[in-house]
Amino acid sequence: MSEFPGEFIPEKLLYRGAEAELWLGTWLNMKVVLKKRIKKGYRVRELDDELIKSRTLKEASLLYEAKKAGIKAPYVLHVNPVKGWLIMTFVEGKSLTEVIQEENEELLSKVGRDIYLMHSSKIYHGDLTPSNIIVVNHEPYFIDFGLGEKVSDIEKFAEDLNVLQKSLQSKLGESYYKKWKAIVNGYITQGGETSREIIDRLNEINKRGRYKQRKKGE
Amino acid sequence: MxxxxxxxxxxxxxxxxxxxxxxxxxxxxxxxxxxxxxxxxxxxxxxxxxxxxxxxxxxxxxxxxxxxxxxxxxxxxxxxxxxxxxxxxxxxxxxxxxxxxxxxxxxxxxxxxLEIGYLKSGARDPVFLYVSGGNTQIISKVGDRYVVFGETEDIAVGNLLDAFARSAGLPFPGGPKIMNLAKNGKKLIKLPYVVKGMNVSFSGTLTAAEKLIGKESIEDLAYSLQETSFAMLLEATERAMAYLKKEELVIAGGVGANERLREMARTMCEERGARFLDYPIEYxxxxxxxxxxxxxxxxxxxxxxxxxxxxxxxxxxxxxxxxxx
Missing domain, CATH: 3.30.420.40 (ATPase, nucleotide binding domain)
Structure with a gap:
């Protein structure tokens, strides 16, 4: 049986991943999402407790930092690091995956701008797929910082972009190019010289990939 | 025939x-x-x-x-x-x-x-955790290729165990000796735990464990080293199983002979309603x-x-x- 924080009334399970469950429900009359980290029986108790605690705290603090950097993300309402519970406001919208075909370049440019704001605050998202970007009234919201980290290595920021680029490529096929260009434009307009360095690194990562593929065919 | x-x-x-x-x-x-x-x-x-x-x-x-x-x-x-x-x-x-x-x-x-793992475990469509002295990879078959979904970013898990054993003066082969010492370990010593998506990294864990040789008991160190590194492997493996929507896990390679690793794999699979398919150690x-x-x-x-x-x-x-x- 699932255990829940007091006052939380579960409505439905949104998602069950390897690491956490995501529940939609109400808490103090607010529509919220509860992220519950799953205890792992294969890990010794002390190690599991420690990982759940530190990861819950880290995610809460990254969400806070992201908002401080000026990007839209869920508000953290309640944290219980011992239980591994994180209650956040529910971002009600459609994922970028669903709306990207009909959305204009302005939204994509905002996506790029916000990713740069995140990176300039040394936040590496860690799983920057289009399904982790929610669009509400043509504004992007960023969710799931569970694999994120505070870093200053531009390689990590380029990795973030690479993840987004690759998933757009596989989802959109040839039509991805225009969409991706709008995102990159937003990123560079916001970040100037520093953002160009990161884009250069991204291109380098892409070349590494091609080199690998060419080698396979030898 | x-x-x-x-x-x-x-x-x-x-x-x-x-x-x-x-x-x-x-x-x-x-x-x-x-x-x-x-x-x-x-x-x-x-x-x-x-x-x-x-x-x-x-x-x-x-x-x-x-x-x-x-x-x-x-x-x-x-x-x-x-x-x-x-x-x-x-x-x-x-x-x-x-x-x-x-x-x-x-x-x-x-x-x-992997092929002997298929044969001896009877698996049909598993995720493989391939762990040996030189390799640490999470692999599954896609079409007519084995594709690597996750791997170590530096040293292999077998290398971690062997290198630690050597530093601690334990004779070759280090893996089985560490497994037996770990059985008498009681205290979990905090060591670097580095999982990035489906990848792992062990070099920091090795360095930290080596620095504690002589300061902590060898049993506790062996225990902590195993618990930490194997949990990292299974976390990355579980993520791969969830991502690929696979219900079977097969371990291949010499580190698979470690009882604790197989026990942890079994628990991980049971908890997610999947199956860990074991087979005789000689393979x-x-x-x-x-x-x-x-x-x-x-x-x-x-x-x-x-x-x-x-x-x-x-x-x-x-x-x-x-x-x-």
Missing amino acids: LISLGIETTAHTFGVAFVNDKGEVLSNVKSVYTPKEGGIHPREASKHHYEVAVGVLRKAKEEAKVKMEDVAVVAFSRGPGLGPCLRAGATLARAVALKFKKPLVGVNHAVAH YGDNGAMIAWTGLKQYLFGDTISVEDSKVLVRFRIDDVRIPW
Whole structure:
């Protein structure tokens, strides 16, 4: 049986991943999402407790930092690091995956701008797929910082972009190019010289990939 | 009935086996090179392999009760591995193939570990956790290739255990000694735990554990090292299973002989409603049977090579191999 924080009334399970469950429900009359980290029986108790605690705290603090950097993300309402519970406001919208075909370049440019704001605050998202970007009234919201980290290595920021680029490529096929260009434009307009360095690194990562593929065919 | 002769000499192990086309292992003999001190020395190991070659082959032949005339194909481990060791096995395979006029098959060592895992575990569509002295990869079959979804960003988990054992003055092989010491460990010492998506990194864990030698009891260190590194492996593996929506897990490679790792794998699978498919320990570590079995499959798909083209491939990548079956 699932255990829940007091006052939380579960409505439905949104998602069950390897690491956490995501529940939609109400808490103090607010529509919220509860992220519950799953205890792992294969890990010794002390190690599991420690990982759940530190990861819950880290995610809460990254969400806070992201908002401080000026990007839209869920508000953290309640944290219980011992239980591994994180209650956040529910971002009600459609994922970028669903709306990207009909959305204009302005939204994509905002996506790029916000990713740069995140990176300039040394936040590496860690799983920057289009399904982790929610669009509400043509504004992007960023969710799931569970694999994120505070870093200053531009390689990590380029990795973030690479993840987004690759998933757009596989989802959109040839039509991805225009969409991706709008995102990159937003990123560079916001970040100037520093953002160009990161884009250069991204291109380098892409070349590494091609080199690998060419080698396979030898 | 087709019978295959397999020769494995990638690293420490010189293994020879006879396997038939039903997947029955008729014999599986090995001789393991043990360094007097330090890690493996490729030339010393290959010297050992040349010395024991004929004796191991004879023993395997006797146990299998086969005559060379009955053998359909000679398979050898072509790589990846240590050049001098690989060449020892290749030399024996070529000699046998030429003398008895048998077709020759070059087998990818990593593919062979997974294929014997398939055969012995009865898995249909698993995620593989391939863990040995030189490899740490999370692999699954996509179309006609084995694809690596996650791997170590630095050293292999077997290397972590061996290197720590050496630093602690434990004689080779370090893995089993650490497993036994860990059973008496009580205190969990905090060591770096680094998982990035489906990848892991062990070098920081090794350095931290080595620094504590002499300061903490060896039992507690062995216990903490195992608990930390194996939990990292299973977290990355579970993520791969969730991502690929696979319900079976098979471990391959020498570290799979570790009881604690298999116990943790079983628990992880039970908790997510998946199945951990175990099989006899002799097929986890390097062995001739995996080469014979994989070689036989390749032979059935016409994948033979001439002696002239049979040079070993030290950096033979698993995704370079097409898997037609």
